[in-house]
Each structure stands twice: as structure tokens, then as C-alpha cells.
Amino acid sequence: MVLMNDIENSDPEIAQALKDELKRQEEGLEMIPSENNVSHATLQAMGSVLTNKYSEGYPRKRYYGGQEFADKIEEIAIDRAKKVFNVVHANVQPYSGSPANFAVLNALLEPGDCHMGLKLTDGGHLTHGWKVSATAKYFKSVPYSVKKDGRVDLEEVRRLAIENKPKAIWVGYTAYPRKFEFKEFAEIADEVGAYLIADIAHISGLVAGGAHESPVPYVHVITTTTHKTIRGPRGGMIMVTQKGIDKDPDLASKIDKSIFPGLQGGPHDHTTAGIAVALGEAMKPEFKDYAKQIVANAKSLAESLKKEGMKLVTDGTDTHLLLIDLTENGAGKGQYMQQALDLAGITVNKNTIPFEPFSAFYPSGIRLGTPSLTTRGMKEKDMEKVAKWIAAVYDEIRTYDMPNDKDERKEAIKKFSSEIKENTNLRKIREEVREFAKEFPLYPGFEIMR
Numbered sequence: 001m002v003l004m005n006d007i008e009n010s011d012p013e014i015a016q017a018l019k020d021e022l023k024r025q026e027e028g029l030e031m032i033p034s035e036n037n038v039s040h041a042t043l044q045a046m047g048s049v050l051t052n053k054y055s056e057g058y059p060r061k062r063y064y065g066g067q068e069f070a071d072k073i074e075e076i077a078i079d080r081a082k083k084v085f086n087v088v089h090a091n092v093q094p095y096s097g098s099p100a101n102f103a104v105l106n107a108l109l110e111p112g113d114c115h116m117g118l119k120l121t122d123g124g125h126l127t128h129g130w131k132v133s134a135t136a137k138y139f140k141s142v143p144y145s146v147k148k149d150g151r152v153d154l155e156e157v158r159r160l161a162i163e164n165k166p167k168a169i170w171v172g173y174t175a176y177p178r179k180f181e182f183k184e185f186a187e188i189a190d191e192v193g194a195y196l197i198a199d200i201a202h203i204s205g206l207v208a209g210g211a212h213e214s215p216v217p218y219v220h221v222i223t224t225t226t227h228k229t230i231r232g233p234r235g236g237m238i239m240v241t242q243k244g245i246d247k248d249p250d251l252a253s254k255i256d257k258s259i260f261p262g263l264q265g266g267p268h269d270h271t272t273a274g275i276a277v278a279l280g281e282a283m284k285p286e287f288k289d290y291a292k293q294i295v296a297n298a299k300s301l302a303e304s305l306k307k308e309g310m311k312l313v314t315d316g317t318d319t320h321l322l323l324i325d326l327t328e329n330g331a332g333k334g335q336y337m338q339q340a341l342d343l344a345g346i347t348v349n350k351n352t353i354p355f356e357p358f359s360a361f362y363p364s365g366i367r368l369g370t371p372s373l374t375t376r377g378m379k380e381k382d383m384e385k386v387a388k389w390i391a392a393v394y395d396e397i398r399t400y401d402m403p404n405d406k407d408e409r410k411e412a413i414k415k416f417s418s419e420i421k422e423n424t425n426l427r428k429i430r431e432e433v434r435e436f437a438k439e440f441p442l443y444p445g446f447e448i449m450r
């Protein structure tokens with residue numbers, strides 16, 4: 001990659017920040033489960049001249065000239081999406097996962113119509129009708145929840161569906177360590193005549209690689225991001241299944257019209273090219289190994305964390321994602337853990353746990369996952385080391401309390417922040433993590449950037 005030397009000449013300030021970010025990514029362990037590391041090829045597609053092009057409309061039906069190559073690229077991306085996910089229709093233009101989800105609601109519902117999704121604080125996504133989202137402002141939203149054991153309460157889903165007769169039901173989550181219950185949801189959605197939408201943003205790479213069941217036989221519409229486990233550029237896709245077409249022959253065109261001209265203007269053609277490249281990679285046999293290894297690593301990490309005495313929501317994982325429950329010594333410690341892990345070079349995010357005992361902003365859990373570490377080539381035995389570091393970091397923070405009182409809390413966080421920065425055990429872990437991470441170089445060809 002030689003892209004950086006031009007930025008270096010023309011804009012040293014941005015070049016330096018980019019180099020620093022590369023270093024941060026390479027010398028740390030990226031364990032936010034929605035993140036991943038794209039290939040050189042995908043990066044090059046993203047950095048291509050396609051960002052210069054306007055292509056409002058769809059292939060062969062555009063509003064501007066000069067489309068022969070943009071058309072070709074979008075057609076290839078669509079074709080690959082259909083093959084990878086085994087669907088009859090794909091729209092690769094959504095700017096990201098959230099706009100894709102809004103576009104589906106815009107296509108299927110009238111303002112005020114009802115849809116149902118998992119509560120944000122139980123692991124659902126904002127765009128499935130959480131109260132601060134436009135998906136709750138323009139549509140009626142009825143949230144369902146998880147049970148004490150952390151699994152979706154399917155009886156509640158059924159009861160609420162019968163009561164509210166939603167037009168659409170979401171199955172698919174953002175902080176849920178277990179298999180998504182496509183079949184069980186299909187029974188409920190079919191019973192009440194609702195569209196069933198699978199949001200596989202988190203697990204699309206697992207679905208593509210055969211490491212999670214496909215929603216295709218069960219749902220009408222599928223949405224996904226393209227930048228999580230599927231390992232492409234930041235973007236979104238909407239797909240329609242045969243079951244969807246059988247329910248509504250106009251479904252594909254409703255979806256397309258909802259994206260353009262309903263919600264978006266010109267598609268991001270450079271992203272489309274990146275999506276095509278990433279989907280091409282997902283069609284190779286190695287991608288199956290990758291998807292299986294993501295799950296194997298997550299399971300190994302879960303077992304090792306438990307051996308270290310840590311508590312997991314649902315006691316483990318079926319996917320790429322784990323939720324650590326930090327309530328053993330008091331609630332609200334997610335923030336402390338996230339901060340301390342950051343100092344140790346392990347990036348995660350604080351997250352609510354089911355029946356969150358503290359608050360959404362000061363939650364009691366940590367969400368983490370293995371897609372990025374697996375891309376870097378780490379295996380099960382490496383996860384044992386990572387688990388030991390995570391447990392060691394927890395030891396450094398477990399005695400800090402998160403007070404309920406606002407002023408006391410401010411003081412406590414201040415005290416924690418200044419003390420944790422000086423913590424010598426954490427510094428030692430940081431050095432070990434750095435050395436370990438360097439054994440798994442992220443972009444070995446990027447010498448020019450350093």
C-alpha cells in the first residue's frame with residue numbers, strides 16, 4: 001500500500017493521526033464484537049476513484065451518465081450477495097445498518113404502524129424501536145425482553161404479537177451471545193401475519209461461513225451491516241427471501257424504492273466495490289474456516305474466563321460474542337472495566353446485562369468478541385492468554401465502587417481514573433499485550449505508513 005505517502009506530503013496532521021490509529025490497532029487487541037479488520041484488497045477498493053462518481057438509481061436505471069463501470073460493480077456486488085446468502089434479491093446501497101433498518105420499516109409500514117424488537121437494554125438494537133430512535137418516533141414500537149437466564153422470552157413475544165398485531169417483527173440482536181431463534185420467531189410471525197425481519201448485522205459472517213443457521217427459510221427480509229463478522233467496508237445491505245416474495249410479490253421493489261428515492265441519494269460506489277470484494281472473499285473456502293474459528297475462539301475464551309472465575313451472561317456463547325457480568329462485587333462496574341482494559345490495550349465496550357441493576361450509561365457488563373482477533377490468526381490457545389489478562393485486569397478494578405449518588409459518583413470516577421493510570425500491574429499487562437499483539441501483524445504490507 002502506497003496511499004499514505006501522498007497524505008503525508010499534503011496533510012501531515014491527518015497522516016500522523018492515521019499512522020497512530022494503525023499503531024493502536026496493531027499493538028492492541030480489538031475485542032469490540034462489531035469490529036473487524038478488512039483485507040488490503042477491500043481497503044484499496046474503498047480508497048479508489050469510485051468515490052468521485054454519482055450513480056443515483058440502480059444498475060441500468062441511473063439518473064446520470066458514465067455508469068458502465070459503476071453498473072458492473074454494483075451488479076457483481078448484488079450477484080455475490082445473492083449467492084453468499086442464498087436470497088432472491090439484494091440491495092447493496094444502504095449507507096449502513098441503521099439506514100437499512102429504517103428503510104425496511106419505511107417500505108413495509110405506514111407511519112404509526114406497529115413493530116416489535118428486543119429491548120435495547122436486553123441486547124436489542126436502537127433501530128428495532130428503542131424509544132430514542134426514529135423507529136419509535138414514526139412507528140409504534142412494542143419491545144420484548146429476555147428472561148432471567150438471558151434468553152429471549154418467546155412466550156412474551158407471542159403474547160405481545162397476538163395483543164398488538166404488529167406489521168413487522170425483528171429477530172436479530174446486537175448484544176446477545178446465543179443463537180438467534182429464527183424458526184421460533186417464524187411460527188409467531190406467521191401466526192399473526194407479520195413480516196419477519198432478520199437483522200443479522202452481527203452474525204452475517206457466521207451465516208455466510210456456515211457457523212450459524214441461516215434465516216433464509218424462515219424470514220421475509222434480511223438486513224445486515226457489511227463491516228462486522230462479514231469483514232467488509234462500513235455499509236449495509238437489505239435482502240429479500242423467496243418466502244418474502246411469496247408473501248408479497250412487490251417486496252423487492254418496495255425495498256428498492258424505499259432506499260432510493262425514499263431515503264437516500266447517490267450510493268457510495270467505492271463502498272459498493274469494497275462490499276463486492278469482501279463478498280468475493282466470503283465465497284472462498286477459507287472463509288468457512290474463518291467463521292468456524294471465530295466461534296471456536298469465542299467458546300475457548302468463554303471457558304477460559306469461567307476458569308478464571310468470571311461470570312458470563314447465559315454462561316457462555318454460541319456465536320462470536322460474550323457478555324461478562326461484573327456484578328459480583330456490586331453493580332455499575334462496566335465503565336471501570338472498559339477503562340482499565342483500554343489501558344491494558346484490550347478494547348471492549350461496557351454494556352448492560354439482562355435485568356441491569358445499575359443504569360444504561362453506567363452498566364454492569366462488558367461486551368466482547370473474537371472476529372478481529374480471529375482475522376489476525378489467533379487460535380483457541382491464544383484465547384486462554386487473553387482470558388488471563390482480562391481476569392487480571394478485573395482484579396485491579398473489582399474493589400472500586402460505583403456510587404448511586406451523582407456527586408459521589410463523579411468523585412469516584414475521578415479517583416478511579418487518576419489511580420488506574422498509575423497502576424503498575426496494568427502497565428505490565430499492557431507491555432505483555434503489546435508484545436503478544438505484534439506476533440499477529442494486522443497489515444504487514446504497510447511499511448510505508450510507519
Ligand SMILES: *Cc1c(COP(=O)(O)O)cnc(C)c1O
Pocket residue numbers: 034096097098099101124125127172173174199200201202225235
Ligand atoms: C450494528 C448494528 C446495526 C447498525 O449498524 P450501523 O452500521 O452502526 O448503523 C443494526 N442492527 C444491529 C443488530 C447491529 O448490531
